[in-house]
Amino acid sequence: MAGEGKKSKPKVKSNEEVFSGFQQLRGEQRHMANKLSEMELELHEHKIVIDTLQEVEGDRKCYKMIGGVLCERTVKEVLPMLISNRDQLTKFIESLNEQLIKKGQEVNEYKEKHNIKVRGQDEHTSGESEGEKKPRAGNVLVVNPM
Known part of the structure; x- marks a missing residue:
């Protein structure tokens, strides 16, 4: 009987580790999505x-913020730098978008591997198909023991 009590504790710890790993993956995914949103705003x-x-003359004065200091430049000096930055931002956004897609696949694989279901997510999709609107509670993560 003492052996049975010891067996249940590792399963609880295992479920906690699974939950912790899932939360970490979701956190990384959220962080990437926030960074992507920030970079898209910067690109815009x-x-x-x-x-x-x-639309303005190349000799006209303009100001550029460099490391918290406002520097006076001309349009013909600043415009090539801005275009270069825009191109680099575009490449970075494409790369980050690919990473986000891979992270989403990793999260889904983790969910399938550990048989994780997010309550509220499945109920929400089935409720829409039936046309019934039920009040939704917050999402709850359930780790099903194997």
Whole structure:
């Protein structure tokens, strides 16, 4: 009987480890999504500034923030740097998007491997197909023992 009590404790710990691993993967995925959103916003701002500066003369003064210091430059000095930054941001966003897709696949594989179901997620999709609207509670993560 003492052996049975010891066997149940490792399963609880194992479930906690599975849950912790899942939460870590989801956290990494969220962090990537936030970074992607931030970079897309940065790219949008670069495009606006580039479009604006292309309409003005090259000798006109403009200001660029470099390391928290506002520096006076000309449009013809700043525009090539902005275009280069925009191109690099585009490449970085594409790379980050691919990483996010891979992380999503990794999360899904982890869920399938450890038989994890998020309560509220499955119920929500079946409720829509039936046309019934039930009040939803917060999502709950369930780790099914194998």
